[in-house]
Amino acid sequence: MSTLAERATAGDVRAMARLISMAEDRADGIDSLMKELYPRTGRAWTIGVTGSPGAGKSTLTDKLIGHFRSKGSTVGVLAVDPSSPYTGGAILADRLRMQRHTDDDGVFMRSLGARGSLGGLSRGTREGVLILDACGYDIVIIETVGVGQSEIDVMRVADTVCVVLVPGLGDDIQAMKAGIMEIADLFVVNKADRPGADRLVHEVRGVLEFLRGRDWVPTISQTVAETGDGVAELGERLLSHREYSGKSGAGRERELARLKTKIEEIMLERLSSQVETLWTDRREELLEAVHERRLDPYTVAEELLSRA
Amino acid sequence: MSTLAERATAGDVRAMARLISMAEDRADGIDSLMKELYPRTGRAWTIGVTGSPGAGKSTLTDKLIGHFRSKGSTVGVLAVDPSSPYTGGAILADRLRMQRHTDDDGVFMRSLGARGSLGGLSRGTREGVLILDACGYDIVIIETVGVGQSEIDVMRVADTVCVVLVPGLGDDIQAMKAGIMEIADLFVVNKADRPGADRLVHEVRGVLEFLRGRDWVPTISQTVAETGDGVAELGERLLSHREYSGKSGAGRERELARLKTKIEEIMLERLSSQVETLWTDRREELLEAVHERRLDPYTVAEELLSRA
Numbered sequence: 001m002s003t004l005a006e007r008a009t010a011g012d013v014r015a016m017a018r019l020i021s022m023a024e025d026r027a028d029g030i031d032s033l034m035k036e037l038y039p040r041t042g043r044a045w046t047i048g049v050t051g052s053p054g055a056g057k058s059t060l061t062d063k064l065i066g067h068f069r070s071k072g073s074t075v076g077v078l079a080v081d082p083s084s085p086y087t088g089g090a091i092l093a094d095r096l097r098m099q100r101h102t103d104d105d106g107v108f109m110r111s112l113g114a115r116g117s118l119g120g121l122s123r124g125t126r127e128g129v130l131i132l133d134a135c136g137y138d139i140v141i142i143e144t145v146g147v148g149q150s151e152i153d154v155m156r157v158a159d160t161v162c163v164v165l166v167p168g169l170g171d172d173i174q175a176m177k178a179g180i181m182e183i184a185d186l187f188v189v190n191k192a193d194r195p196g197a198d199r200l201v202h203e204v205r206g207v208l209e210f211l212r213g214r215d216w217v218p219t220i221s222q223t224v225a226e227t228g229d230g231v232a233e234l235g236e237r238l239l240s241h242r243e244y245s246g247k248s249g250a251g252r253e254r255e256l257a258r259l260k261t262k263i264e265e266i267m268l269e270r271l272s273s274q275v276e277t278l279w280t281d282r283r284e285e286l287l288e289a290v291h292e293r294r295l296d297p298y299t300v301a302e303e304l305l306s307r308a
Numbered sequence: 309m310s311t312l313a314e315r316a317t318a319g320d321v322r323a324m325a326r327l328i329s330m331a332e333d334r335a336d337g338i339d340s341l342m343k344e345l346y347p348r349t350g351r352a353w354t355i356g357v358t359g360s361p362g363a364g365k366s367t368l369t370d371k372l373i374g375h376f377r378s379k380g381s382t383v384g385v386l387a388v389d390p391s392s393p394y395t396g397g398a399i400l401a402d403r404l405r406m407q408r409h410t411d412d413d414g415v416f417m418r419s420l421g422a423r424g425s426l427g428g429l430s431r432g433t434r435e436g437v438l439i440l441d442a443c444g445y446d447i448v449i450i451e452t453v454g455v456g457q458s459e460i461d462v463m464r465v466a467d468t469v470c471v472v473l474v475p476g477l478g479d480d481i482q483a484m485k486a487g488i489m490e491i492a493d494l495f496v497v498n499k500a501d502r503p504g505a506d507r508l509v510h511e512v513r514g515v516l517e518f519l520r521g522r523d524w525v526p527t528i529s530q531t532v533a534e535t536g537d538g539v540a541e542l543g544e545r546l547l548s549h550r551e552y553s554g555k556s557g558a559g560r561e562r563e564l565a566r567l568k569t570k571i572e573e574i575m576l577e578r579l580s581s582q583v584e585t586l587w588t589d590r591r592e593e594l595l596e597a598v599h600e601r602r603l604d605p606y607t608v609a610e611e612l613l614s615r616a
Contacts, residue, residue: 021500031606047482246363252599259598259605260591264583266609271579275572283568290567296346297567299340301574 005036008135013108016135020078020110021128034127037134040192043078044133045242047160050145050183055166059225061143065101066228067235068139072275074106076132078125079143108132126262155183156261159251160241162186162234165198165204184218186233192222207275216244278304315445321416329384331357331435342435345442351551352384354439358491364498367533368419369451373409374536375466375543376447382414384440387451388433416445434570436463463491464569467559470494470542473512474608475504492526493549496542500530502505507511508567524552586612 007015017039022030049057058079065075101107110196112124125142132140144154155161164186189201204220211217219237223230247253279286286304289295313446315323315417330338357365358370366387373383409415420432433450440448452462457612463469471492497508512528518523527545555558587594597603 028577035606038606042601164472230582254596256599259595260413263594263598263605263609265614267583267586267603267613268576268580270577270609270613275575275579278575285563286571287479290571291564293347293350294338296343297571297574298343298346301571301578305575 001038002033005033005134007039008131009040009137011105016108016131017110019131020112020124020128023131024112030127037131040097040134041130042133044129044137044140045160046129046133046140046142046152046158047238048161049174050140050154050161051188051190052165055164056225057164058145060164060188060190060223060231061141062101063225063228063240064141064235067231069101069104069106071235072163073138074136076135076140077110077143078128078132078138078140079109079111080125095278097204103236108135108137123154126265129150140306152305159239159245159254160185160221162238164188164189164190165200166191167194167200185216185219186218186234186237189220189222190225193224193229197222215248215250217239274308278308309344311343313341313442315534316439317345317348319413319443324416324439327434327439328420328436331439332420332432333405338435342438347438347613348442349438350441352437352445352448353468354437354441354450354466355447356450356452356462356469357472358462358469359474359496363470363472364533365451368472368496368498368539370409371531371533371536371539372449372543373415375516375539377409377412377414379543379593382444383417383448384443384445384448385418386433386436386440386448387419388418405485411504411616416443418442433461434465434573452468464566467544467553467562468493470546471507472496472498474499474504475508480506492525493526494542494545497530498533499530500538501532512613522548523556523558561603582616 001009003020004015008019019033021027021029022033047064047066049061051057052213068075069216101109110128129140142154142158161183163186165187169191173217187204189197189204191197192201192250193292201220201222208218208220217241221234223234223235225231242251245254286295286300290297290300312323312326316327325340329335330341355372356406357369359365369385375383376383394538409417414417418436422437435449439451450462450466469491471494472478475497490515495512497505497512499505500509507528509528516526516528527548529538529542529545531542533539550559595606596602598608600604
């Protein structure tokens with residue numbers, strides 16, 4: 001095993017951070033490092049925490065860390081932040097709230113930029129989960145900021161997906177929920193002390209009626225993350241989903257589907273790194289021709305591919 | 309020209325809708341239809357309206373349609389909705405507000421599901437813009453629900469990107485804005501009659517300080533979309549950006565970059581459609597081996613690719 005992988009799996013936090021950065025940057029050598037680490041993976045339980053901006057996901061994650069730590073589990077957290085398309089930098093803003101865990105050896109936290117060109121989750125997320133798994137964290141929490149593609153991608157990475165809703169966030173939320181309903185293993189109505197919480201619970205319950213008869217029907221927890229109310233109960237419900245996944249074989253099926261996606265993504269990434277090279281020295285000339293409508297993008301793409 | 313393309317460019321709304329559906333579904337024959345339509349494109353002005361859920365983007369879009377219609381322009385709207393990863397269905401919920409334009413021949417509206425596997429905007433969006441452009445709409449508005457990847461993608465499709473902010477939407481917004489600042493040509497503080505609007509304008513202005521000295525510095529408009537307040541002024545400012553883009557050559561550069569991305573995406577899509585076939589009949593066996601950690605995903609991907 002390489003020194004870096006050895007140091008990380010021995011608990012060296014800087015080595016872990018370095019590995020995750022390498023995965024984010026698609027640095028040379030990361031694939032061979034991942035090959036080394038992969039045999040050590042498969043033990044961690046991955047929880048996705050997702051929902052719209054302002055739902056209080058960071059605070060809830062913070063409280064869940066506390067809950068799981070009190071049960072003796074170690075926890076790794078990957079927070080996927082929106083980032084600039086130019087600078088690629090992740091904003092650490094409300095990660096600061098989690099500072100209270102920084103002195104705890106059983107907690108590892110990392111923000112990732114959502115810079116992925118393929119799908120909403122950055123490439124670093126998938127590798128990051130494997131890295132933290134290989135390094136022995138019992139639980140890996142992925143927190144995503146965002147609505148849409150990243151939620152769907154969370155499902156592809158996490159064993160248990162927890163969707164956080166909040167009363168009174170405007171009506172686009174209604175539309176959003178439809179997509180989210182399909183990926184949630186559990187719902188949390190956070191800020192449940194606010195007006196409209198009961199109505200929101202009622203609405204979600206209404207939608208869940210359609211899932212009746214399935215093996216697993218999502219539960220709805222109510223929390224006030226700021227005070228910690230309801231967090232312990234949520235922790236138990238998350239655990240119930242894990243137990244269900246294990247016993248029913250649903251977890252195994254999900255992992256097989258996930259591995260299929262992962263392998264196809266690796267293949268696609270290799271292929272896509274070749275795409276830029278297909279222009280050779282004709283890029284300016286071809287783009288100009290398409291701009292002037294002498295050629296069209298489809299014909300150019302076909303021509304470039306036919307020479308590959 | 310095929311009958312369908314002919315009917316659409318002659319103003320047949322059903323034919324346009326059919327073309328967009330075909331683009332969304334990646335239906336057979338869509339590429340050759342797009343090749344036919346492409347020479348007719350390049351005239352429309354594409355405006356991206358983006359921002360967080362609950363910012364009032366739909367209402368604002370509705371009012372902008374009214375504004376541009378009053379100036380004699382025809383308007384096509386593509387609303388990218390979050391959709392279920394399983395059903396692929398788009399939710400029409402608050403599109404209903406726009407019903408008042410449904411009797412107007414100069415307005416075309418369509419919701420798209422955000423089902424794209426590559427990036428946050430669905431494939432249908434890029435083609436949809438070209439289709440509406442070829443069909444003679446003067447202005448194409450793309451409204452995206454979402455935070456993160458889809459905003460960044462809006463930039464890649466739109467000539468002018470308008471980012472809608474709203475006071476009091478919680479603190480994830482702060483993080484989100486950082487990514488959004490980079491893509492905005494204009495800012496709108498909507499619901500400007502709410503408390504906190506002035507502070508938000510002030511905050512945005514603070515961030516824009518960093519852009520001083522650029523050729524184009526985004527403006528900040530204040531609107532109350534519900535009442536229409538500020539919408540006419542916003543319309544004028546959008547137009548100013550268009551004029552700047554034309555005169556400065558910035559628009560041309562942007563389009564060349566966009567065409568490059570588009571062509572690479574077409575190539576990537578062709579390549580990715582081949583990826584699934586590379587498994588041949590070994591999929592079950594290989595996935596099982598990876599699941600049991602006898603093999604790793606990277607080695608399997610390399611092996612499958614080497615046989616392609």
